[in-house]
Amino acid sequence: MPAPLDRPAADDTRPPLVRTEGDRRTLEFTPGDVQSEMLVSRPDALVLEYTRAMMCFALFVPDPRHIVMVGLGGGSLAKFCHRHFPRARITVLEIRDDVIALRDQFCLPPDDARLRILHCDAADYLARMPGCCDVLLVDGFDTQGLPSDLASSAFYGACRRALHPGGVLVANIFTYDPQYASALQRLRAAFDGRLAWFARIAGNNRILFAARPGHPGARPGRGERLLAWMARKEGRGLGWSNRLLARLLVAWLARRRA
Numbered sequence: 001m002p003a004p005l006d007r008p009a010a011d012d013t014r015p016p017l018v019r020t021e022g023d024r025r026t027l028e029f030t031p032g033d034v035q036s037e038m039l040v041s042r043p044d045a046l047v048l049e050y051t052r053a054m055m056c057f058a059l060f061v062p063d064p065r066h067i068v069m070v071g072l073g074g075g076s077l078a079k080f081c082h083r084h085f086p087r088a089r090i091t092v093l094e095i096r097d098d099v100i101a102l103r104d105q106f107c108l109p110p111d112d113a114r115l116r117i118l119h120c121d122a123a124d125y126l127a128r129m130p131g132c133c134d135v136l137l138v139d140g141f142d143t144q145g146l147p148s149d150l151a152s153s154a155f156y157g158a159c160r161r162a163l164h165p166g167g168v169l170v171a172n173i174f175t176y177d178p179q180y181a182s183a184l185q186r187l188r189a190a191f192d193g194r195l196a197w198f199a200r201i202a203g204n205n206r207i208l209f210a211a212r213p214g215h216p217g218a219r220p221g222r223g224e225r226l227l228a229w230m231a232r233k234e235g236r237g238l239g240w241s242n243r244l245l246a247r248l249l250v251a252w253l254a255r256r257r258a
Helices: 049-059 076-084 122-127 153-162 180-190 222-230 239-256
Strands: 017-021 024-030 033-039 066-070 089-094 115-119 133-138 163-174 195-197 205-211
Touching: 033 076, 049 076, 049 133, 049 163, 049 205, 049 239, 066 076, 066 122, 076 089, 076 115, 076 239, 089 122, 122 153, 133 153, 153 163, 153 180, 163 180, 163 222, 180 195, 180 205, 195 222, 205 222
Parallel strands: 066 089, 066 133, 089 115, 133 163
Antiparallel strands: 017 024, 024 033, 163 205, 195 205
């Protein structure tokens, strides 16, 4: 396994801002632009709609062994997966050391046999780690939005190679991001058109799902078949029912290990 890359934060980044108002604690990269939100009384809960939508990977890979996350933020997804997927290892790739330094304020558990938070460049790291995970959550942003390094053909190709056969990528992209259309095209090309999403599940956040095919000649698994069916149409379901689905799924996952 390659060592984490010691990359400093980009020169044009400003220190992240943490605000606490009552039971609500937020992380902001620019004032007023909430990147992550936590309930102080329930630090493992998923507060923001898009985080619940990203957990829909469990429909395709219900029992992952290794979940890799690009972008730490306030650690909402890392905390939830660490608590409610007790058989999974969680590896988080975060380029900003000043974000990692806030882990205690957002009640992230210390690194252990199942959780590692690495200070590294995710694009470089994934390129060196083929076949390392069965779920890959891409939720990396900077002050300008989606970094170009996380929207390139090379990056999406590395994401595909980093997945086990049958593994699933989940990418969070804002529909108003200037790179949205080109990123969508590159992601679709990297995964041979196996790209799907739930319609209007998280406002302006488009949560994209893509699968690496299983071994040649092997019968596709349930998750791969479901995603292939979803990919036949752009944007499955209705907004209200998709949001309800995400809420119910997260509630069910939370009950597995409350």
